[in-house]
Amino acid sequence: MPTPRMYRGALATAATLLLAGCASTNPDTALHASAGQARALAGVEPRLLRNDDDRRALAAEIDDLVRQPLSLDAAVRIAILNHPGLQAQYWDAGIAQADLAQASRLRNPSFGFSRMSGGGSVEIERGVSLDLAGLLTMPLRQRMAARRHEQATLQVAAAIERHAIATRRAWIEAVAAGQALDYARQVAAAADASSELMERMTLAGNASALDLARESSFHAEAGAAVLRAARARDAARERLTRQLGLWGAQAGYILPERLPDLPAQAVALSGIERLAIERRLDVRAARADAAGTAADLGLTRTTRMVNVLDLGYASKSETGEARSEGYEVSLELPLFDWGGARVARAEGLYMQALGRVAETAVNARSEARAGYLGYRASHDVARHYRDHVIPLRKKIAEETLLRYNGMLASPFELLADAREQAAAVHAAIEALKDFWLAEADLEAALGGRLPPSPSATHVHAHEHKEAQ
Amino acid sequence: MTNRRSFLTGAGVTMLGASLVSKAGAATLPEAPVHSSAATAAPLAPPSGRPYNPVVTLNGWTLPWRMKDGVKEFHLVAEPVVRELAPGMQANLWGYNGQSPGPTIEVVEGDRVRIFVTNKLPEHTSVHWHGQLLPCGMDGVTGLTQPGIQPGKTFVYEFVARHAGTFMYHPHADEMQQMAMGMMGFWVTHPKNPRQHAVDRDYVMLLSSYDIEPGSYTPRTNTMLDFNLWTINSRVFPGLDPMVARLGDKVRIRVGNLTMTNHPIHLHGHRFEVAGTDGGWVPKSARWPEVTTDVAVGQMRAIEFVADAPGDWAFHCHKSHHTMNAMGHDVPTLIGVDHRGVAEKINKLVPGYMVMGDKGGSMGDMKMPLPANTLPMMSGDGPFGNLEMGGMFTVLKVREGLARGDYRDPGWYRHPAGSVAREWTGDVPAPTSAPDARPAPAPAGQALDARKPGAKDGGGHHHH
Numbered sequence: 026m027p028t029p030r031m032y033r034g035a036l037a038t039a040a041t042l043l044l045a046g047c048a049s050t051n052p053d054t055a056l057h058a059s060a061g062q063a064r065a066l067a068g069v070e071p072r073l074l075r076n077d078d079d080r081r082a083l084a085a086e087i088d089d090l091v092r093q094p095l096s097l098d099a100a101v102r103i104a105i106l107n108h109p110g111l112q113a114q115y116w117d118a119g120i121a122q123a124d125l126a127q128a129s130r131l132r133n134p135s136f137g138f139s140r141m142s143g144g145g146s147v148e149i150e151r152g153v154s155l156d157l158a159g160l161l162t163m164p165l166r167q168r169m170a171a172r173r174h175e176q177a178t179l180q181v182a183a184a185i186e187r188h189a190i191a192t193r194r195a196w197i198e199a200v201a202a203g204q205a206l207d208y209a210r211q212v213a214a215a216a217d218a219s220s221e222l223m224e225r226m227t228l229a230g231n232a233s234a235l236d237l238a239r240e241s242s243f244h245a246e247a248g249a250a251v252l253r254a255a256r257a258r259d260a261a262r263e264r265l266t267r268q269l270g271l272w273g274a275q276a277g278y279i280l281p282e283r284l285p286d287l288p289a290q291a292v293a294l295s296g297i298e299r300l301a302i303e304r305r306l307d308v309r310a311a312r313a314d315a316a317g318t319a320a321d322l323g324l325t326r327t328t329r330m331v332n333v334l335d336l337g338y339a340s341k342s343e344t345g346e347a348r349s350e351g352y353e354v355s356l357e358l359p360l361f362d363w364g365g366a367r368v369a370r371a372e373g374l375y376m377q378a379l380g381r382v383a384e385t386a387v388n389a390r391s392e393a394r395a396g397y398l399g400y401r402a403s404h405d406v407a408r409h410y411r412d413h414v415i416p417l418r419k420k421i422a423e424e425t426l427l428r429y430n431g432m433l434a435s436p437f438e439l440l441a442d443a444r445e446q447a448a449a450v451h452a453a454i455e456a457l458k459d460f461w462l463a464e465a466d467l468e469a470a471l472g473g474r475l476p477p478s479p480s481a482t483h484v485h486a487h488e489h490k491e492a493q
Numbered sequence: 494m495t496n497r498r499s500f501l502t503g504a505g506v507t508m509l510g511a512s513l514v515s516k517a518g519a520a521t522l523p524e525a526p527v528h529s530s531a532a533t534a535a536p537l538a539p540p541s542g543r544p545y546n547p548v549v550t551l552n553g554w555t556l557p558w559r560m561k562d563g564v565k566e567f568h569l570v571a572e573p574v575v576r577e578l579a580p581g582m583q584a585n586l587w588g589y590n591g592q593s594p595g596p597t598i599e600v601v602e603g604d605r606v607r608i609f610v611t612n613k614l615p616e617h618t619s620v621h622w623h624g625q626l627l628p629c630g631m632d633g634v635t636g637l638t639q640p641g642i643q644p645g646k647t648f649v650y651e652f653v654a655r656h657a658g659t660f661m662y663h664p665h666a667d668e669m670q671q672m673a674m675g676m677m678g679f680w681v682t683h684p685k686n687p688r689q690h691a692v693d694r695d696y697v698m699l700l701s702s703y704d705i706e707p708g709s710y711t712p713r714t715n716t717m718l719d720f721n722l723w724t725i726n727s728r729v730f731p732g733l734d735p736m737v738a739r740l741g742d743k744v745r746i747r748v749g750n751l752t753m754t755n756h757p758i759h760l761h762g763h764r765f766e767v768a769g770t771d772g773g774w775v776p777k778s779a780r781w782p783e784v785t786t787d788v789a790v791g792q793m794r795a796i797e798f799v800a801d802a803p804g805d806w807a808f809h810c811h812k813s814h815h816t817m818n819a820m821g822h823d824v825p826t827l828i829g830v831d832h833r834g835v836a837e838k839i840n841k842l843v844p845g846y847m848v849m850g851d852k853g854g855s856m857g858d859m860k861m862p863l864p865a866n867t868l869p870m871m872s873g874d875g876p877f878g879n880l881e882m883g884g885m886f887t888v889l890k891v892r893e894g895l896a897r898g899d900y901r902d903p904g905w906y907r908h909p910a911g912s913v914a915r916e917w918t919g920d921v922p923a924p925t926s927a928p929d930a931r932p933a934p935a936p937a938g939q940a941l942d943a944r945k946p947g948a949k950d951g952g953g954h955h956h957h
Contacts, residue, residue, distance in 0.1 A: 430861035
């Protein structure tokens with residue numbers, strides 16, 4: 026039973042906590058924790074757009090970025106700063122922050138007043154009561170809220186990460202689709218030259234209508250391929266635009282003509298599973314979730330008997346009677362519900378959370394391995410195209426030209442080869458695209474950027490030196 | 494044209510093939526000389542045996558022999574060789590004693606001949622003595638008259654060269670592959686009396702064909718008709734040496750055809766007579782004059798004429814594709830095709846593209862880079878420019894005052910003043926033209942319109 030002294034002590038504690046809680050409801054501060062995570066992941070620090078000034082400043086920044094061909098980093102920057110969905114999510118951090126502040130506050134005291142009159146007498150009862158159990162368990166609940174806040178922070182950071190990765194993928198797809206369109210146009214140009222030459226041959230009487238129809242039908246199909254490639258390019262671009270959250274004039278950004286070159290070497294990573302476990306937000310979120318349920322469990326255990334413990338000051342005055350004062354305590358009697366079910370439920374939730382942590386960790390390890398293997402393999406494929414397939418196609422083109430020189434081959438063979446060459450280049454672009462996508466997947470699986478690989482130019486210079 | 498090539502004597506370039514046979518065998522086998530040059534060797538005057546007037550194998554040589562107990566012993570070694578078809582092109586062929594075709598064998602009517610054949614090919618072979626009248630077991634047909642000569646084995650053939658004439662030898666084992674790879678050689682049986690049929694210069698040549706993909710070295714042996722290199726003694730113009738004759742010389746040219754098509758052999762500036770086949774000499778009364786004689790597949794023809802016209806005279810197969818080197822037989826004709834605009838489009842896609850063929854096939858003096866080991870389709874520098882020839886083409890050079898037995902290339906003919914075709918710079922008379930007898934063109938549409946008059950548009954066939 027709390028004594029008046031305890032009562033005074035509890036009030037003092039409540040006052041301190043009230044003051045402490047007031048300082049931490051700023052959503053910018055709340056986002057700051059997530060921002061740190063995001064900077065590590067995407068190299069960009071998100072910020073909240075709170076008013077028109079913020080929006081104008083961002084618009085000016087984006088205008089600068091879209092003035093030149095949009096690089097991958099610029100795309101990620103725009104997406105993180107500008108995407109309205111992300112902006113909405115950033116407020117989650119603020120909401121969690123507010124929840125945390127709320128948890129540090131004591132439930133408001135309740136004031137009770139009753140007035141009863143009858144038979145000429147009036148009876149007035151006044152009472153102020155305080156949630157004593159709440160006060161006593163406040164540190165526990167605060168820890169819980171802090172963990173929930175951390176979870177929210179991680180969730181916002183995870184949303185940023187997901188969005189950054191999705192933006193990178195969209196950028197890679199959009200640039201590659203642009204390149205694919207270029208090559209479809211080259212094929213069509215070769216077909217165009219071919220059919221025009223055949224048309225001239227028909228005019229000169231050297232070819233038949235059948236020859237011309239065959240050449241022209243190929244040209245027509247190449248034209249259809251250009252239309253399809255253009256449609257694919259437009260769709261890929263719109264996906265990127267949505268990721269960036271751009272509209273209006275800013276949606277008219279231009280993209281680079283080519284994907285970045287293949288890094289000379291794939292990044293060699295050791296201990297990728299450890300990296301994934303350390304860095305992945307889903308693993309950390311699962312852990313935080315488990316820690317949160319542990320706190321819940323602790324609270325539930327603590328309050329299994331005493332769910333409601335209200336301590337109050339009571340004063341009663343009745344007509345003709347002396348005013349009487351005292352306190353009242355209301356306590357739930359653990360008669361029917363000893364809280365066992367609640368504890369069991371909390372325990373179940375806790376064990377479930379632990380299970381989720383284990384599952385997330387196992388998946389993270391596997392995804393890290395798969396991501397790394399995919400990354401290495403796609404680097405091998407792209408390098409194979411760059412170092413073997415494309416040089417061989419070049420060699421074929423040279424040799425075909427030599428045969429044309431010797432009147433051993435016709436211009437049509439040159440043009441057919443030009444078409445095949447474009448097809449090989451197209452496959453090489455696909456391989457390069459697959460590599461960059463695999464890199465994005467690996468970064469998602471590892472929960473962070475890869476260390477930079479040795480730069481391509483450096484290695485080329487080295488090779489050049491060796492060639493001399 | 495590769496004239497003024499050093500004219501090599503046989504002795505300078507033949508080597509003893511001592512390593513070919515075992516020491517024990519060396520005592521019993523004659524030497525197997527090897528020839529390493531594709532130049533024309535000087536005629537081999539017979540060092541022993543009956544005398545005869547030796548022949549000259551154009552871009553080839555004659556196989557030396559030894560006399561043993563009155564028998565002429567030769568040693569042929571069948572082996573893979575690298576033959577220069579013309580400067581700038583080597584071919585991986587099979588041949589005999591270092592060259593394809595193999596060395597010419599010269600004997601005299603009535604000679605007893607013993608020929609050792611060592612097989613250094615990766616498969617069995619045999620030698621068929623084409624046109625010889627000999628015991629059946631010496632005819633060299635694997636399976637029919639003898640087992641194949643297995644790799645590393647040496648067989649011996651022995652018979653009497655019964656009739657004077659023009660013959661050849663080639664395998665009769667896996668014939669299609671081995672002949673497509675260049676296995677063949679010339680055989681001349683001289684008459685007993687050297688004065689009989691005597692001529693001043695006697696050239697021999699075998700016609701063969703190869704299909705060597707531009708950029709490659711080995712013939713495609715499964716090709717049947719679409720060969721791309723038509724050769725005289727496995728040489729193509731401009732790699733062929735000229736045939737040289739002194740003004741007034743009696744000249745004989747013996748041609749054997751081991752390709753898979755006939756060759757109308759044509760000589761400029763002279764009339765000749767077909768004097769012999771592989772069946773023997775044609776009686777004088779039966780010869781008829783020609784400037785072109787067709788040499789059918791598997792045949793030999795000896796033509797004779799007096800070189801009475803000084804100058805440089807073309808000698809070639811008259812099938813025009815046979816006087817070309819490798820060409821694209823599927824290349825469409827571009828003559829008269831207007832390339833304006835299209836050429837630029839192609840050039841954007843194929844840097845280095847250049848319009849060719851729109852004015853004809855003549856490439857003039859364009860020196861375009863070609864695939865490795867590939868000769869230009871037509872080439873050869875003459876005194877008046879490019880000859881635009883290849884394949885089965887060479888030149889008969891008739892000159893005054895050459896020494897007997899001088900086969901050196903005398904250089905280009907110096908024409909007497911005023912005897913060369915020249916540009917006319919005077920007035921050109923107006924051409925006389927026939928009256929225009931062509932009917933006026935039909936009004937548009939009428940000629941092509943097969944509809945009955947009165948048929949409704951689009952439904953014509955309903956009324957048929």
